[in-house]
Amino acid sequence: MSLTRRTMLTGMLAGGLGLAACAPTEAAGPTVHDAGDGAGAAASPPATTPPAFPTLDRTIATGLAVPWSLAFLPDGAAxxxxxxxxxILRVDxxxxxDEVGVVPGVAPRGEGGLLGLALAPTGDALYAYLSSESDNRLVRMPFDGGIGAPEVLVSGIELASNHQGGRLxxxxxxxxxxxxxxxADGALAQDPDSLAGKILRLDLDGQAAEGNPFGTRVWSLGHRNPQGLAWDGDRMWAAEFGQDTADELNRIEPGGNYGWPEVExxxxxxxxxxxxxxxxxxQCSPSGLEIDRGVAYLCALRGQGLWVVPLAGDGADEPRLAFGGELGRLRCVALAPDGALWLTTxxxxxxxxxGADDDRILRVVV
Structure with a gap:
């Protein structure tokens, strides 16, 4: 499979809108290359230019302790x-x-703890990514409004005080x-025998999904600390923390090598x-990622805002920053069943x- 080069570097101010845009890392203005293997995949309708800009509707919940992930239920609660x-809390x-339960075996340290959640398509099981005393692991719990005992599906994922990844x-x-x-060991990202520094694709039992490019659980490699995943039609995107130079929004290709630590x-x-x-x-430190109607919304921790990135096939148009400095650090964004976005600080x-009300869950409308 061809790993054709694609780059979009952004850097001009959004003129007349009072909205900060990304500073360039290599050149002023965008550079768009061949879309590569993703060309022809089904995508959401293109966004209007410029897209409608998100506004804060209201605060949903306050007083939470570092909320990391949101998984919506059919009734609209998360x-x-x-x-x-x-x-694990249920927030309507x-x-x-309301407390749904406490996941046993979680050992918070540094950036580790209870991280990503994902509700099974059948609705009767909840998956969680967590840090234990000895490793990072994926567990599955029966779910019927409360959680049952966790079953470990994947264990032995390398553990450090930082760079856990953790999005499901x-x-x-x-x-x-x-x-x-x-x-925190860049060499692992290029090691095909390690799960660290990777995006995995698994079946419901945590095994390598059929059709994975290497015949293992690995879908892509060469990642430093990816914490955002979303799809635009069939196109898969991921947000990734850089080290010194560049945070990234990547279009993920099966078998793709995204370069870390050889290149940032x-x-x-x-x-x-x-x-x-x-x-x-x-300006960024990207974590949660959501895509709605051809627009990617990317949470910025250090950048303290929500980056709004209109997508164009396998490329993108100029990002703009919403809520710059107003809400503090943003960790997760998720599309609610009613079409609103929920953000966690x-x-x-x-x-x-x-602040006195942190951490919060916020409802944002576009």
Whole structure:
């Protein structure tokens, strides 16, 4: 499979709109290359230019302890993981917060703890990515409004105090996708025998899904710390923390090598897949990612805002920043059944400055 180069570097101010845009990392203005193997895949309708801009509707819930992930239920309420406590909460649109259960075996340390959640398509099982005392692992719990005892599906994922990855999402193919960080050891991202620094594609039992490019659980490799996953039609996208130079929004290709630690940002030559959008690390630190009607919404922790990125096939148009500095650090964004976006703040983590109501879940409308 060809790993054709694709890069979009952004950097001009959104004129007349009072909205900050991404500073360039290599060149002023965008550079768009061949869309590569993703060309021809079904995609959402193109976004209007410029797209409608998100506005804050209201605060749904307050006083949470580093909410990390959102998984919506059919009734419109969301299951919320708390990284530090190991609790799973049910939060409804009216703001009622109820504890569903505490996941046993969670050992919060640094960036680790209870991270991603994903509800099985059948609705009767809840998947969670967590840090234990010895490893990162994927577990499955029976779910009937409460959680049952966890069954370990994947264990032995490398553990460190940072770079856990941890996002879980079911793709349009019904398979479970898992982002895994490099556990602060970049060499693991290029090691085919390690799950660290990878995006995994699994069946419902945690095994390698049929059709994976290497015959293992690995879907793509060469990642530093990916924490966002979303789809635009059949196109898969991931958000990834850089180190010193460039945070990334990547279009994920099966078997693609995204370069870490050999390259950060764009410029990896024919061996690696370039990011579609890059940011200076001071402006982003991307975590949660959602796509709706051809627009990607990307949470910025250090950048303290929500990046709005109109997608164009396998490329993108110029990002703009919403809520710059208004809400603090943003960790997760998810599309609710009613079409609104829910955001979680992450101001009570080690890098935030919490307000009296933090952490919060916020409802945003476009």
């Amino acid at each position: 299951l919320v993981s708390e990284r530090e406590t190991g609790r 649109d009216a703001g009622a917060v 999402r079911f793709g349009p193919d019904g398979m479970l996708y898992v982002t895994v960080g490099d556990a 940002g764009a410029g990896g030559g024919d061996r690696f897949v370039d990011p579609v959008v890059t940011w200076p690390t001071s 992450s101001n009570r983590d080690a890098n935030g400055t919490p």
